[in-house]
Amino acid sequence: xxxxxxxxxxxxxxxxxxTFGHVEALRGADFELFPGEVLAVIGxxxxxxxxxxxxxxxxxxxxxxxxxxxxxxxxxxDPLQARHAGIETLYQSLAVSPALDIAxxxxxxxxxxxxxxVGRVFRMxxxxxxxRLAEQYVRNLGIETLQDITQRVEVLSGGQRQAVAIARAAxxxxxxxxxxxxxxxLGVREASHVEDLIRTLRDRGLAxxxxxxNMPSVFRLADRIHIQRLGRRIAVVTPQSHSMSEVVAIMTGxxxx
Amino acid sequence: MAERSTVTAPExxxxxxxxxxxxxxxxxxxxxxxxxxxxxxxxxxxFGLINTRFFSPANLSIxxxxxxxxxxxxxxxxxxxxxxxxxLSVGAAMILAQMVMAGTEVNSGVPAGLALIIGMLVALLTGxxxxxxxxxxxxxxxxxxxxxxxxxTAAGLKYANGQTVNPPQSSVLLWSGxxxxxxxxxxxxxxxxxxxxxxxxxxxxxRTAWGRHVYAVGDDIEAARLSGxxxxxxxxxxxxxxxLIYGVAGWVQIGRVSSASTNISPTLNLDSITAVxxxxxxxxxxxxxxxxxxxxxxxxxxxQNGLALAGVQELYQQLAEGLLVIAAVSVDRWIRRETxx
Ligand SMILES: Nc1ncnc2c1ncn2[C@@H]1O[C@H](COP(=O)(O)OP(=O)(O)O)[C@@H](O)[C@H]1O
Ligand SMILES: [Mg+2]
Numbered sequence: 001x002x003x004x005x006x007x008x009x010x011x012x013x014x015x016x017x018x019t020f021g022h023v024e025a026l027r028g029a030d031f032e033l034f035p036g037e038v039l040a041v042i043g044x045x046x047x048x049x050x051x052x053x054x055x056x057x058x059x060x061x062x063x064x065x066x067x068x069x070x071x072x073x074x075x076x077x078d079p080l081q082a083r084h085a086g087i088e089t090l091y092q093s094l095a096v097s098p099a100l101d102i103a104x105x106x107x108x109x110x111x112x113x114x115x116x117x118v119g120r121v122f123r124m125x126x127x128x129x130x131x132r133l134a135e136q137y138v139r140n141l142g143i144e145t146l147q148d149i150t151q152r153v154e155v156l157s158g159g160q161r162q163a164v165a166i167a168r169a170a171x172x173x174x175x176x177x178x179x180x181x182x183x184x185x186l187g188v189r190e191a192s193h194v195e196d197l198i199r200t201l202r203d204r205g206l207a208x209x210x211x212x213x214n215m216p217s218v219f220r221l222a223d224r225i226h227i228q229r230l231g232r233r234i235a236v237v238t239p240q241s242h243s244m245s246e247v248v249a250i251m252t253g254x255x256x257x
Numbered sequence: 258m259a260e261r262s263t264v265t266a267p268e269x270x271x272x273x274x275x276x277x278x279x280x281x282x283x284x285x286x287x288x289x290x291x292x293x294x295x296x297x298x299x300x301x302x303x304f305g306l307i308n309t310r311f312f313s314p315a316n317l318s319i320x321x322x323x324x325x326x327x328x329x330x331x332x333x334x335x336x337x338x339x340x341x342x343x344x345l346s347v348g349a350a351m352i353l354a355q356m357v358m359a360g361t362e363v364n365s366g367v368p369a370g371l372a373l374i375i376g377m378l379v380a381l382l383t384g385x386x387x388x389x390x391x392x393x394x395x396x397x398x399x400x401x402x403x404x405x406x407x408x409x410t411a412a413g414l415k416y417a418n419g420q421t422v423n424p425p426q427s428s429v430l431l432w433s434g435x436x437x438x439x440x441x442x443x444x445x446x447x448x449x450x451x452x453x454x455x456x457x458x459x460x461x462x463x464r465t466a467w468g469r470h471v472y473a474v475g476d477d478i479e480a481a482r483l484s485g486x487x488x489x490x491x492x493x494x495x496x497x498x499x500x501l502i503y504g505v506a507g508w509v510q511i512g513r514v515s516s517a518s519t520n521i522s523p524t525l526n527l528d529s530i531t532a533v534x535x536x537x538x539x540x541x542x543x544x545x546x547x548x549x550x551x552x553x554x555x556x557x558x559x560x561q562n563g564l565a566l567a568g569v570q571e572l573y574q575q576l577a578e579g580l581l582v583i584a585a586v587s588v589d590r591w592i593r594r595e596t597x598x
Pocket of ligand 1: 048052
């Protein structure tokens with residue numbers, strides 16, 4: 001922990017402001033994520049957690065404030081640029097395409113082309129390879145209810161769709177993985193698979209941002225906990241420094257940070 | 258509240274009881290081209306039984322030739338509708354393009370090959386105009402193309418100046434009217450061109466990343482954007498490519514009647530949408546295939562031709578077409594219901 005404090009954050013932000021009409025979703029939010037850590041972001045509904053990570057992932061542009069990737073100020077124009085930097089995001093909305101199948105969704109926006117002439121000249125997709133790899137990614141998640149990779153996403157349950165979106169983020173993130181309420185629609189067993197996955201990702205050296213309402217899970221996984229309240233980061237604590245009830249008290253404003 | 262998300266039971270696949278009642282819908286949802294295929298086969302058999310002349314090679318040839326132009330227009334329309342858009346300017350764009358092709362050759366003395374290219378450029382510009390309105394000015398496609406319908410129509414009339422232009426026999430502009438075949442079964446190179454375009458776009462939409470992105474943008478544009486797709490770029494390319502296809506349709510139209518004039522069927526716009534809808538392509542975007550549209554165009558043609566051969570008044574042909582559209586859209590709504598939770 002003391003060691004992380006001296007390192008450069010892989011992803012950081014200062015003074016982020018974002019308003020939607022009259023709603024001030026972010027009012028000067030700061031953020032710091034260090035390499036190789038799991039940072040939990042918690043806060044009441046409407047605290048601006050999703051808006052914060054959407055600014056970090058290039059999904060929306062903040063009105064004010066600065067974002068730094070690996071110490072350099074960046075301004076991601078769209079999610080694709082953040083993706084190229086190695087940031088993968090699971091959005092709360094999941095951002096899946098219902099009419100496309102699971103494999104197509106996992107590879108959406110980064111389709112593999114065949115390496116032969118047909119691929120180069122006629123731009124033919126390598127559907128077989130994409131299906132094979134997508135199947136592996138899904139299998140790594142350990143979610144057995146996802147069996148047929150060629151199923152269209154619209155026929156899946158909410159939890160299964162969430163699993164597809166998690167598999168996609170986990171498969172392609174190379175530096176940072178942002179998970180916005182990844183287990184909200186999952187059952188107990190599936191949620192514990194996701195916990196395992198998050199540990200695996202951290203062990204691989206990735207930094208993980210985990211937005212969650214599940215306190216026991218947050219306390220099991222997080223190295224540090226970012227507490228968001230009314231559009232600002234009001235405290236950063238660790239599972240060692242604070243108890244669950246203390247954290248909830250800070251989060252709800254019942255206790256000072 | 259902390260335990261909230263852990264107490265939900267694991268979600269499984271659809272309960273068995275519901276699965277059976279939903280299976281027909283599921284089938285149609287997975288294979289949107291199945292419906293039109295059945296309709297086409299049944300109508301061909303029925304009309305063939307009513308009047309044996311229906312199956313004569315000469316009649317089949319005529320039907321195919323009739324379907325060449327509308328087939329191409331409906332192909333461009335399909336790509337746009339797949340993105341959850343619509344194009345009301347198809348017919349006007351095609352007429353403008355063909356007037357420019359024939360006019361630059363005959364009236365301005367430009368070599369036919371160059372005239373063709375100029376006409377295609379104009380077609381491209383019509384698509385660019387629609388795409389610009391939709392992606393840059395964020396005008397809804399229905400309104401944008403309603404506006405350009407007026408603009409392109411006026412431009413076509415102005416350029417044609419009431420003339421009918423007849424390119425010389427040797428002109429490449431008449432190439433698509435060339436007849437091929439044996440005996441009384443004869444199709445034109447225009448028909449082959451149309452079929453070739455369908456093959457190409459079946460491939461492009463089904464087997465390339467661009468095709469996937471077209472579907473994704475039509476399915477859920479925000480999800481596509483978050484997945485790293487340049488939605489605006491995809492949309493713009495769709496309108497431009499559709500414009501080019503309308504240009505080809507104009508070329509085929511000149512070959513079919515050996516002349517270019519602004520007096521072509523005023524229902525081309527709606528006919529192209531009819532073919533798309535009957536072909537099982539969803540007006541809500543993201544669903545359907547170009548093969549369906551081809552079947553849809555053929556179904557319309559088979560109904561018109563078959564009912565005419567059966568001696569049915571023209572008003573009933575229109576009635577039949579209208580009912581087909583209503584049936585197709587109702588089926589589409591039914592297929593799409595209950596898909597999202
Ligand atoms: N696209 C949007 N348009 C309008 N208001 C929004 C939008 N996104 C978020 N908000 C508002 O901003 C506030 C913060 O939302 P959000 O970041 O989703 O909170 P959280 O994820 O912490 O629950 C809420 O009041 C929400 O209603
Ligand atoms: Mg949220």
